[in-house]
Amino acid sequence: MQKSSRRLRVENLEHRRLLAADSMIGPQYPDAWGAVALDSAMAAAEDVSTQDVSGREAEGESVLKVRLDFSLDSSNFFTTRYPQAKAAMQEAVDEVVARFNDTLAAVNPPSRSQIQWQPAVLDPRTGGLTALPTSFRAAANEIVVYVRGNNLTGLTRGLGGYNTFGVGYNCPDQACVNEANAFISNLTTRGETGAGASTPSDFAPVVGAITIDTRSEVDWNFGAVDTGEPGQSDFRAVVAHEFAHVLGFGTAPSFTRYVSGGRFSGPQANAVFPGSANIPLNGTSHLADSVLDVVPTTMTARFDGTLSELDFAILDDIGWELTPDTRPTVQITTLEQTVPESEGTVVLSATLSATPSQNISVPVVISGTASVNSDYTVTPATFNFASGQRTATMTVNVVDNAVNEGLESLTVRLVDSSVAKLGAEAEALVVILDDDGSPVGQTQLNQPEFSSTAITVPGNNQPVAYLFRASANTTLRVTKVGATAPLEAFFVLNEDLEPIGQYDGAGDLSVTLSANQNYVLRFEARSAAAQYQIASTAGFQVINNDSPTNVLQPSDVTGDGEVSALDALRVINALNAADASEINVNNEVLEEGNYYDVTGDGTVTSLDALRVINTLSGPTSANSETGVASASAAAFAADETSADETDSEGSSESGFVPAVVSVLLDDHDHDDELSHDDTHHEEETESSSSVLAPSLVDSVFVEYGASCLA
Incomplete structure (x- = not known):
C-alpha cells in the first residue's frame, strides 16, 4: 500500500489588542508534510470506532474543570507580588464553568510514531506561538489555560483567546491513517460533534491563553467584584471577561455564525436581551456599550462585573450546555432614606427570592462621601440570612458628631456572590443631613x-x-x-x-x-x-x-417645605389654564415661584401631578400633610425615576413610586483607544504570521478588540 503523508494545521486564534512586544518563534514542521482540509479529516474519522476517543466519559458524569498553567510566566506577578492572584484566578474561572454541563474527551499524544503533532500556545500580547512539549495532554473534561503576566498599555488589563495545534502524519497503512484522522477529530471536537460540522454549532477548546497586566501603577482588587476601593481594577472581572474569550465568546466559529450586519442573532441571547432587534456588537468580539443601557453584561470593550445572564446565554448559543442558575435572587427593599445626624440608626432590609436551606451571607460594598466611624458604622457588614428566612437587615448607626459637614451620603451595594445573584434593586442610599448648631426642619x-x-x-x-x-x-x-x-x-x-x-x-x-x-x-x-x-x-x-424642578424635594411644587394636595392641584390648574396636556417648562403661562416639573423631564404633564399624589400616598412621605414632619423628613429625597419608566411599568404594588437619588459616575470615553486598535490591526495582521514556519502557515486570522477596565 502506498504511504500517505499529510499535514493538518488547526488554528483558532483570538487576540485582543495586539501590542508591540518581543517576537516569539513558533514551532517548526517538516517541509514534506502535505495539506489536508479539516472537513475531509472529519469525514475520514467518521468510520473510526469511538473507542479511539480515549478518556471520553458519559455525558453528565463529570463537571468541566480548568487547569491554570503558569509554567510560561516569567513575571513575578503571581508569585512574590500577588501570591493571592493564583487562587483568585482559579476561583473566577471555576465560577464560570460551574454553570456548564459539558463533558469533553481527553486529549493525549498520538500512540503511533508516524503521527506527529505540535501543540502550541499563543501569547495574546504578541501574536507569537510558543511550542509546548509533545507530551502535552488534557484530561477528560479539562481545559488547560496558560497564564502570563506582562506590561500592557493604556486601560488594557487583560488579553485572552484560544490556541493552535499542528498535526501531520506519514503513514505506511490505512490503519495508521484512520488513527491519525481519529486523533485529529478528537483534537478538534473533543467528542462534541457540532464542533466539526460544516457550520459549527458547538465549541470544544483544548488550550487557552490569558495575559494579565503587570504594570506597577495598576491597583488590583483581588476580592469579590465591586468590593475594591475607588480606582482599583477588579481582577476577577478581568479574568471572567478574558476566560469568556477562551470559551469562544467573539472568537469561535459557532459564535461568528450568528454575526451579521454588526449584530449577534443567537436565539438564546435574544431571549434574554430586552431590545427589539438583534444584539449590537462593537467590532466582532465584543458587545456594543449601548447594551449596558438595557441589560447587564461584562462583555463590552469597557467591562466590569462578572458574566451576566446575557453573557451566559451567548455561550449557550456557542454550544456550551448550561445548567440553570439555582442561586436565589437578592434585592434591597429599603432603597433610600434621608435622615439627620440625630436619627441614631437606619435599618436597611434585603430579601431573597427563595428560602435558603442554610445560613448564607450576602456581601456588600459601601461607598460615598460619609466616612466610616466618624459619620457612621454598620452592623453587621453583610446581609445575613438565617436558614429558612428570606429577609435580613443591616443597621447603619449614624454618628452625631459636632462637625459642620453639610450633606453626606453612603451607598450600600450588594455584591454578586456564589450564594445569591443580584436582582433589579441592588443599592440603598442613606443621606445624612448635618444638624450641628440647630435642628433640621423643613427646608x-x-x-x-x-x-x-x-x-x-x-x-x-x-x-x-x-x-x-x-x-x-x-x-x-x-x-x-x-x-x-x-x-x-x-x-x-x-x-x-x-x-x-x-x-x-x-x-x-x-x-x-x-x-x-x-x-x-x-x-x-x-x-x-x-x-x-x-x-x-x-x-x-x-x-x-x-430652576423648573425642586431638586431638593421634587414633589414640593410650591416650595414651602411640605408636600400636600396643594402641590398636585397647582400642576392640574396650570394644565387646565393652558388647556393643554403638556407644557414646556419655559412657557410663560407657568406661574413664577412654583416648581411644576416634578419629574425633571423639561415638560409639565399629568404625570407630574401623579408623582405628587404617589408621594402623598406612599409609606415614606413623612414630610407631607398626612404625615408628621420629623427627623425622617425627606427634605432631600430627589425623585429621578424617568417618565418613560413610570409610563411603561406603572407604580409599584403599593401604589407608591419611590424617590431615588442617583450618584452618576463619569464613564471614560475610549474612542481614541479603539481607533488606535483598528490602526494597529491593519499594521500588524501580516507580520503576526511571520512568527510561524512557512511550511505550516497558509494564512493566520487574528481578531482584535479593545479591553478597557475603567
Missing part, C-alpha cells in the same frame, strides 16, 4: 434674586435653600458679610444632590458651574440672621434663572 426655599446686594439668611432655625439654574459656564463665589466667621455650614449641590463645594471654615466658597445645569445653594439652620454676598464671573443674570 425653606427662597427665590434666587442674586445681585450686588447681599442676601439675608434668616435666623429661624430652619435650613434655607436657593434653587437656581446657570445659563452659562461661570464661577460662583459666596462670601459672608462681616468679620465674624459663620458657624453653620453652607454648600452648593448639583442637580444630583452631590456636594460640589462646601464652606470649610475659612475664606469663601467658590465653585465652578456648568451651563444649563440646576444647582442648590443651601444654608444650614441658624439661630441668628447673617448676610452673604453672591458673585458670578459671568454676571448675575446667568445665575438668576429659576
Whole structure:
C-alpha cells in the first residue's frame, strides 16, 4: 500500500489588542508534510470506532474543570507580588464553568510514531506561538489555560483567546491513517460533534491563553467584584471577561455564525436581551456599550462585573450546555432614606427570592462621601440570612458628631456572590443631613434674586435653600458679610444632590458651574440672621434663572417645605389654564415661584401631578400633610425615576413610586483607544504570521478588540 503523508494545521486564534512586544518563534514542521482540509479529516474519522476517543466519559458524569498553567510566566506577578492572584484566578474561572454541563474527551499524544503533532500556545500580547512539549495532554473534561503576566498599555488589563495545534502524519497503512484522522477529530471536537460540522454549532477548546497586566501603577482588587476601593481594577472581572474569550465568546466559529450586519442573532441571547432587534456588537468580539443601557453584561470593550445572564446565554448559543442558575435572587427593599445626624440608626432590609436551606451571607460594598466611624458604622457588614428566612437587615448607626459637614451620603451595594445573584434593586442610599448648631426642619426655599446686594439668611432655625439654574459656564463665589466667621455650614449641590463645594471654615466658597445645569445653594439652620454676598464671573443674570424642578424635594411644587394636595392641584390648574396636556417648562403661562416639573423631564404633564399624589400616598412621605414632619423628613429625597419608566411599568404594588437619588459616575470615553486598535490591526495582521514556519502557515486570522477596565 502506498504511504500517505499529510499535514493538518488547526488554528483558532483570538487576540485582543495586539501590542508591540518581543517576537516569539513558533514551532517548526517538516517541509514534506502535505495539506489536508479539516472537513475531509472529519469525514475520514467518521468510520473510526469511538473507542479511539480515549478518556471520553458519559455525558453528565463529570463537571468541566480548568487547569491554570503558569509554567510560561516569567513575571513575578503571581508569585512574590500577588501570591493571592493564583487562587483568585482559579476561583473566577471555576465560577464560570460551574454553570456548564459539558463533558469533553481527553486529549493525549498520538500512540503511533508516524503521527506527529505540535501543540502550541499563543501569547495574546504578541501574536507569537510558543511550542509546548509533545507530551502535552488534557484530561477528560479539562481545559488547560496558560497564564502570563506582562506590561500592557493604556486601560488594557487583560488579553485572552484560544490556541493552535499542528498535526501531520506519514503513514505506511490505512490503519495508521484512520488513527491519525481519529486523533485529529478528537483534537478538534473533543467528542462534541457540532464542533466539526460544516457550520459549527458547538465549541470544544483544548488550550487557552490569558495575559494579565503587570504594570506597577495598576491597583488590583483581588476580592469579590465591586468590593475594591475607588480606582482599583477588579481582577476577577478581568479574568471572567478574558476566560469568556477562551470559551469562544467573539472568537469561535459557532459564535461568528450568528454575526451579521454588526449584530449577534443567537436565539438564546435574544431571549434574554430586552431590545427589539438583534444584539449590537462593537467590532466582532465584543458587545456594543449601548447594551449596558438595557441589560447587564461584562462583555463590552469597557467591562466590569462578572458574566451576566446575557453573557451566559451567548455561550449557550456557542454550544456550551448550561445548567440553570439555582442561586436565589437578592434585592434591597429599603432603597433610600434621608435622615439627620440625630436619627441614631437606619435599618436597611434585603430579601431573597427563595428560602435558603442554610445560613448564607450576602456581601456588600459601601461607598460615598460619609466616612466610616466618624459619620457612621454598620452592623453587621453583610446581609445575613438565617436558614429558612428570606429577609435580613443591616443597621447603619449614624454618628452625631459636632462637625459642620453639610450633606453626606453612603451607598450600600450588594455584591454578586456564589450564594445569591443580584436582582433589579441592588443599592440603598442613606443621606445624612448635618444638624450641628440647630435642628433640621423643613427646608425653606427662597427665590434666587442674586445681585450686588447681599442676601439675608434668616435666623429661624430652619435650613434655607436657593434653587437656581446657570445659563452659562461661570464661577460662583459666596462670601459672608462681616468679620465674624459663620458657624453653620453652607454648600452648593448639583442637580444630583452631590456636594460640589462646601464652606470649610475659612475664606469663601467658590465653585465652578456648568451651563444649563440646576444647582442648590443651601444654608444650614441658624439661630441668628447673617448676610452673604453672591458673585458670578459671568454676571448675575446667568445665575438668576429659576430652576423648573425642586431638586431638593421634587414633589414640593410650591416650595414651602411640605408636600400636600396643594402641590398636585397647582400642576392640574396650570394644565387646565393652558388647556393643554403638556407644557414646556419655559412657557410663560407657568406661574413664577412654583416648581411644576416634578419629574425633571423639561415638560409639565399629568404625570407630574401623579408623582405628587404617589408621594402623598406612599409609606415614606413623612414630610407631607398626612404625615408628621420629623427627623425622617425627606427634605432631600430627589425623585429621578424617568417618565418613560413610570409610563411603561406603572407604580409599584403599593401604589407608591419611590424617590431615588442617583450618584452618576463619569464613564471614560475610549474612542481614541479603539481607533488606535483598528490602526494597529491593519499594521500588524501580516507580520503576526511571520512568527510561524512557512511550511505550516497558509494564512493566520487574528481578531482584535479593545479591553478597557475603567
